[in-house]
Amino acid sequence: MKFLKIQTRYIPLMATAAVFALLYIIGLSSFSNFGSLGVFVNLFGDNAFLGIAAIGATFVILSGGIDLSVGSVIAFTSILIASLLDKGFDPGTAISISLLFGICFGASMGCLIHFFELPPFLVTLAGMFFARGLGFLIHPQSLGIKHPFFLNTVGDSLPVKLSNGVEIPFTASCFIAALILALIIAHMTGFGRNVYAIGGNEQAAKLMGVRIGATKIMIYTLAGFFSALAGVVFTLYMQSGNPSSCVGLELDAIAAVVIGGTLLSGGVGYLAGTLLGVLVLGLIQTLITFHGDLNTWWTKIVIGVLVLVFILLQNLVTKMTKKRIKST
Amino acid sequence: MGKTVELLEAKGIVKTFPGVKALSGVDFSVSAGEVHALMGENGAGKSTLVKIITGVYRKDAGEIIFNGKSISPGSTLEAEQCGISTVYQEVNLVPELSVAENICLGRQPKKLGFISWGGVRKRAVEALKRLELDIDVSKNLSYYSIAIQQLIAIARALDIDSKLLILDEPTSSLDEKEVAELFKMLKKLRGQGLGIVFITHFLDQVYQISDRITILRDGGKVGTFEAARLPRLEMVGRMIGKDPEQVKSMEKKREIRKVAGKEFLKAEGIGRKGMLFPMALEIREGEIIGLAGLLGSGRSETARMLFGVDPSDSGKLSIGGADTDISSPKKAVKNGIAMTAEDRKVTGIISDLTIRENIVLALQARAGAFRTYTLKEQYALADKFIKALGIKTPDADQLIKNLSGGNQQKALLARWLAMEPRLFMLDEPTRGIDVGAKAEIEKVMDELCEKGMALLFISSEMEEVSRNCDRVMVLRDRRKIGEISGEDISLQAIMKMIAE
Numbered sequence: 107m108k109f110l111k112i113q114t115r116y117i118p119l120m121a122t123a124a125v126f127a128l129l130y131i132i133g134l135s136s137f138s139n140f141g142s143l144g145v146f147v148n149l150f151g152d153n154a155f156l157g158i159a160a161i162g163a164t165f166v167i168l169s170g171g172i173d174l175s176v177g178s179v180i181a182f183t184s185i186l187i188a189s190l191l192d193k194g195f196d197p198g199t200a201i202s203i204s205l206l207f208g209i210c211f212g213a214s215m216g217c218l219i220h221f222f223e224l225p226p227f228l229v230t231l232a233g234m235f236f237a238r239g240l241g242f243l244i245h246p247q248s249l250g251i252k253h254p255f256f257l258n259t260v261g262d263s264l265p266v267k268l269s270n271g272v273e274i275p276f277t278a279s280c281f282i283a284a285l286i287l288a289l290i291i292a293h294m295t296g297f298g299r300n301v302y303a304i305g306g307n308e309q310a311a312k313l314m315g316v317r318i319g320a321t322k323i324m325i326y327t328l329a330g331f332f333s334a335l336a337g338v339v340f341t342l343y344m345q346s347g348n349p350s351s352c353v354g355l356e357l358d359a360i361a362a363v364v365i366g367g368t369l370l371s372g373g374v375g376y377l378a379g380t381l382l383g384v385l386v387l388g389l390i391q392t393l394i395t396f397h398g399d400l401n402t403w404w405t406k407i408v409i410g411v412l413v414l415v416f417i418l419l420q421n422l423v424t425k426m427t428k429k430r431i432k433s434t
Numbered sequence: 435m436g437k438t439v440e441l442l443e444a445k446g447i448v449k450t451f452p453g454v455k456a457l458s459g460v461d462f463s464v465s466a467g468e469v470h471a472l473m474g475e476n477g478a479g480k481s482t483l484v485k486i487i488t489g490v491y492r493k494d495a496g497e498i499i500f501n502g503k504s505i506s507p508g509s510t511l512e513a514e515q516c517g518i519s520t521v522y523q524e525v526n527l528v529p530e531l532s533v534a535e536n537i538c539l540g541r542q543p544k545k546l547g548f549i550s551w552g553g554v555r556k557r558a559v560e561a562l563k564r565l566e567l568d569i570d571v572s573k574n575l576s577y578y579s580i581a582i583q584q585l586i587a588i589a590r591a592l593d594i595d596s597k598l599l600i601l602d603e604p605t606s607s608l609d610e611k612e613v614a615e616l617f618k619m620l621k622k623l624r625g626q627g628l629g630i631v632f633i634t635h636f637l638d639q640v641y642q643i644s645d646r647i648t649i650l651r652d653g654g655k656v657g658t659f660e661a662a663r664l665p666r667l668e669m670v671g672r673m674i675g676k677d678p679e680q681v682k683s684m685e686k687k688r689e690i691r692k693v694a695g696k697e698f699l700k701a702e703g704i705g706r707k708g709m710l711f712p713m714a715l716e717i718r719e720g721e722i723i724g725l726a727g728l729l730g731s732g733r734s735e736t737a738r739m740l741f742g743v744d745p746s747d748s749g750k751l752s753i754g755g756a757d758t759d760i761s762s763p764k765k766a767v768k769n770g771i772a773m774t775a776e777d778r779k780v781t782g783i784i785s786d787l788t789i790r791e792n793i794v795l796a797l798q799a800r801a802g803a804f805r806t807y808t809l810k811e812q813y814a815l816a817d818k819f820i821k822a823l824g825i826k827t828p829d830a831d832q833l834i835k836n837l838s839g840g841n842q843q844k845a846l847l848a849r850w851l852a853m854e855p856r857l858f859m860l861d862e863p864t865r866g867i868d869v870g871a872k873a874e875i876e877k878v879m880d881e882l883c884e885k886g887m888a889l890l891f892i893s894s895e896m897e898e899v900s901r902n903c904d905r906v907m908v909l910r911d912r913r914k915i916g917e918i919s920g921e922d923i924s925l926q927a928i929m930k931m932i933a934e
Contacts, residue, residue, distance in 0.1 A: 306528035307526070313520070314510070
């Protein structure tokens with residue numbers, strides 16, 4: 107029994123892994139070339155921007171907050187880069203400017219949330235409308251990118267080529283790099299642990315000497331950075347900027363985080379879970395693409411069901427934990 | 435403790451919250467190597483004083499000298515850096531983090547700027563060793579019992595180089611054995627030269643462990659006493675604002691009523707885990723029973739239990755001889771029990787309705803939405819009570835917020851009286867109203883009793899309890915400790931019982 111007891115907190119994580127495995131097995135048994143390394147690698151490449159956005163969302167949700175501005179910031183970043191390139195800026199400058207924008211944008215929302223004690227839901231809702239409108243202000247429709255760095259370099263020389271001819275796309279590398287960075291922040295720095303502490307019990311964290319304000323502002327700054335980074339990766343992936351893209355992407359990101367086992371109330375969760383959550387969403391998409399006849403809206407239906415199942419599961423685990431505490 | 439140099443010296447501390455003066459010029463000092471108890475009823479200012487010393491609140495005036503230096507901590511962190519650490523009443527740690535993390539949060543050992551998890555665990559184990567606690571620090575905090583969590587909180591507090599340890603009601607969730615363990619630990623720490631401030635409302639524990647006692651009342655300091663030279667009776671008296679001479683001179687002037695009513699409610703062993711220890715009680719028709727005790731002793735809790743707000747989870751209860759259980763206020767009302775709660779502004783009156791509407795409210799609630807009371811019926815009812823209780827108002831259509839406190843209280847009584855209860859529980863019915871209005875309420879209570887209604891009267895003014903009641907149940911530390919009845923009732927008798 108002792109073994110089982112220790113594992114309670116990992117149950118949602120293991121459930122996500124099980125769902126992933128199940129979907130993968132379904133894919134393997136239904137389609138002959140589903141198991142190829144290329145399919146697996148593309149899972150990372152195609153979902154890189156969602157994954158990076160979900161990483162940012164994980165920090166916010168771990169702290170007990172929410173960020174609704176993700177999709178809008180991605181769209182804004184993409185059109186910003188596209189129009190900067192159009193005006194003759196070099197890619198490095200354009201990307202740096204857009205990352206800087208994300209950082210400032212997130213920091214401002216964090217400041218509003220902390221100094222005026224406003225609910226994150228409302229502040230980031232305002233941020234969502236603001237960034238979306240700002241994107242249309244820069245350029246009202248889709249804008250293609252003709253810069254050789256985007257058209258050739260990213261596709262030709264940046265991917266990591268494996269010996270068997272499979273290429274790891276640059277977007278996938280970005281995703282993995284972002285994940286490693288996030289893992290270090292979450293588990294190896296005082297800031298990361300403070301995020302968990304605030305989400306677990308803000309009052310206690312305050313009395314334990316955690317600087318709540320600074321940490322909260324930092325969390326939304328970090329989320330803004332990851333949103334902008336997701337925007338950069340999205341632009342690399344689409345090779346164009348579009349102010350009307352990624353509407354509602356923040357909800358996909360939140361779904362991935364929840365399916366990954368992070369509690370919406372904060373304090374409990376893992377980035378590894380978020381990775382699995384993103385891969386599960388990607389896998390569903392891939393399965394439907396492979397099938398060919400199914401309407402892609404089925405993706406949404408399956409995600410809806412999964413989110414519901416995972417919320418119920420978390421509820422159950424929380425209750426089990428409480429029961430165990432009572433009995434000891 | 436002699437005339438050693440004080441470790442902490444707070445002088446003239448003033449703190450005002452909007453509308454309330456929480457502390458008015460309090461002096462408080464602690465020397466190294468002593469356990470100093472901070473006593474007072476709820477709202478006396480203990481927690482506010484502690485929170486100023488630990489940087490949670492900012493003081494409005496006064497000075498704090500700690501270890502020879504004037505300090506003014508602006509956050510818990512700053513106070514900790516000075517060497518002042520605190521363990522709060524509720525375990526203020528993060529349940530879903532590991533024990534090791536909880537001990538080291540905010541001060542994790544680092545290597546090259548990154549957290550060294552090995553170092554974190556080692557430091558946690560060492561901190562726990564000081565308390566002779568050997569547990570698996572990698573488990574979540576929530577894995578352990580509240581008592582262990584409390585010790586972990588102390589370990590965290592001692593992990594920094596603290597010179598002053600403040601314990602705010604650390605024992606309220608511990609059982610006797612755990613308290614003994616804690617005290618053993620505190621004595622050891624005292625021996626190591628630590629200054630310890632100990633806040634509790636358990637009188638026994640104060641005498642077990644403290645060297646000195648400081649008593650606060652209504653935001654002011656009553657005095658600091660050597661524990662060995664402060665008799666219990668005197669301490670209780672000072673906590674409720676009476677000095678020993680006053681207690682002796684205060685004698686009740688009240689004729690003894692003949693109580694011959696038949697039994698209405700009888701209970702045995704009813705209690706509620708974590709709220710009230712099991713108790714027996716009996717209530718007869720036509721008598722006024724008082725609940726006496728210090729704030730936090732379980733007075734309101736008893737009424738709430740009998741009214742089914744926080745129903746009992748043990749024992750048995752009978753009403754009019756028939757076994758029953760009161761598991762909800764609805765059931766209580768059905769059994770003829772009514773209650774007015776402590777704070778009439780919050781839980782009682784609806785200030786923007788008229789007197790008539792306020793009086794009809796409970797009646798309507800009981801009858802259901804489909805039984806309509808005609809306006810004529812409503813006015814008849816309202817006028818009847820306005821007259822019977824002497825509510826001073828031009829007419830029944832006045833908004834209740836325009837009435838004085840005493841008259842609001844009467845309107846509130848009328849609301850419940852309209853239901854003709856057989857047992858009426860009044861929690862602090864006289865709080866915040868003037869002397870004249872008090873006398874009128876007391877007269878109304880007497881009249882109700884004459885008619886055979888049973889009353890349960892709660893007041894923090896002990897002389898009110900001793901003046902009005904036929905029988906007094908005395909509570910201490912959430913336990914019924916005895917009963918006094920008839921001619922034996924006096925302020926002194928009640929206080930003596932609490933102090934013993």
